[in-house]
Amino acid sequence: MANAIRFYETGGPEVLRYEQVAVGEPGPGQVRLRHAAVGLNYADTYFRNGTYPIPMPNGLGVEAAGVVEAVGEGVTNVDVGDRVTYTGFINTLGAYSTERLIPAAPLIRLPDSISCETAAAMTMRGLTSAYLMRRIHAFKPGDSILLHAAAGGVGLIVAQWAKLLGLTVIGTVSSGAKAELARAHGCDFTIDYSREDVATRVRALTGGAGVDVVFDSVGKNTFLGSLDSLKRRGLMVCVGTASGPIDGFNPQLLAMKGSLYLTRPALADYIADPAEKEALAGELFDHVASGRIKIEVNQKYELQDAAQAHRDLESRQTTGSSVFII
Numbered sequence: 086m087a088n089a090i091r092f093y094e095t096g097g098p099e100v101l102r103y104e105q106v107a108v109g110e111p112g113p114g115q116v117r118l119r120h121a122a123v124g125l126n127y128a129d130t131y132f133r134n135g136t137y138p139i140p141m142p143n144g145l146g147v148e149a150a151g152v153v154e155a156v157g158e159g160v161t162n163v164d165v166g167d168r169v170t171y172t173g174f175i176n177t178l179g180a181y182s183t184e185r186l187i188p189a190a191p192l193i194r195l196p197d198s199i200s201c202e203t204a205a206a207m208t209m210r211g212l213t214s215a216y217l218m219r220r221i222h223a224f225k226p227g228d229s230i231l232l233h234a235a236a237g238g239v240g241l242i243v244a245q246w247a248k249l250l251g252l253t254v255i256g257t258v259s260s261g262a263k264a265e266l267a268r269a270h271g272c273d274f275t276i277d278y279s280r281e282d283v284a285t286r287v288r289a290l291t292g293g294a295g296v297d298v299v300f301d302s303v304g305k306n307t308f309l310g311s312l313d314s315l316k317r318r319g320l321m322v323c324v325g326t327a328s329g330p331i332d333g334f335n336p337q338l339l340a341m342k343g344s345l346y347l348t349r350p351a352l353a354d355y356i357a358d359p360a361e362k363e364a365l366a367g368e369l370f371d372h373v374a375s376g377r378i379k380i381e382v383n384q385k386y387e388l389q390d391a392a393q394a395h396r397d398l399e400s401r402q403t404t405g406s407s408v409f410i411i
């Protein structure tokens with residue numbers, strides 16, 4: 086038997102239950118994986134509260150790292166004993182568990198230089214940072230970005246990666262301590278968006294021009310300020326909606342604010358091609374193994390404390406990445 090978090094109805098963190106589950110043997114194309122560490126991502130809260138609808142009851146979590154214990158028929162990309170990591174969407178749901186069956190396709194073999202704990206802290210957030218930095222826009226040194234939630238899991242990785250590309254990084258944060266952390270990870274400037282008007286500060290910091298690209302993972306509360314922070318023909322990247330979804334958007338607004346571009350990308354579409362996933366993972370692993378990008382695992386929990394972990398994440402208590410240690 087394995088232990089797992091399951092939920093029977095959508096709602097607040099209290100719906101999460103810690104249970105014993107039978108795992109069984111892998112079928113064709115599947116592996117049985119023993120987890121060493123499991124990633125806690127903001128997307129997990131969207132599944133839990135019903136923002137991303139899924140059938141009930143269900144497991145939770147889309148990212149973990151561990152060791153392959155058994156492989157089913159036709160599996161060729163991993164072997165028994167391999168250390169692997171994975172992330173995904175509905176295809177990997179059920180990561181909040183000590184052991185599980187999973188399709189082999191999302192699994193990525195880990196180099197010796199990357200621990201399972203680091204992998205669980207960065208497979209989702211690091212691959213997201215990789216496509217945001219390497220696929221969304223053809224950045225040149227000297228370009229400027231506005232990065233919301235700069236002290237968060239995705240934020241700290243993007244900030245470091247952006248500096249490797251020679252970008253000017255303006256990060257938003259909600260406290261002085263988070264501002265310090267964001268600056269220590271590459272932000273040239275920080276704005277406390279709980280107290281300051283973001284677009285006004287961005288205009289002041291960029292000589293009135295605005296930034297080339299905004300990475301907005303906050304959504305509802307920051308959307309309009311983000312558009313107002315962009316240069317003419319700048320790019321607005323809606324990365325996520327930590328403060329709630331953006332409703333009632335009229336595309337005419339993009340014309341009125343300077344012929345802006347807008348995209349709402351999802352990691353799944355940037356790692357669907359195995360060769361592209363391998364290339365992005367290779368770049369990420371290389372930066373992390375060499376120390377150019379540091380993965381900050383600032384919160385560690387036991388699996389049975391999943392509800393508390395969700396409360397901490399949603400009440401903005403966390404910085405960097407959070408993981409469950411199995």
Ligand SMILES: NC(=O)c1ccc[n+]([C@@H]2O[C@H](COP(=O)([O-])OP(=O)(O)OC[C@H]3O[C@@H](n4cnc5c(N)ncnc54)[C@H](OP(=O)(O)O)[C@@H]3O)[C@@H](O)[C@H]2O)c1
Pocket residue numbers: 125126127128209210213234235236237238239240257258259260263302303306323324325326327328329350351352353398399400401402403404405
């Ligand atoms: N599109 C994709 O492919 C993709 C992939 C992975 C993640 N994401 C998105 O990226 C974002 C970051 O994910 P993460 O797991 O690294 O989380 P995170 O950034 O570590 O945590 C969320 C942060 O958002 C900020 N925030 C602002 N307003 C908030 C509010 N009303 N409620 C809660 N938090 C608020 C908080 O930072 P402050 O206190 O500093 O404001 C908080 O720490 C999420 O929106 C997630 O959905 C998108």
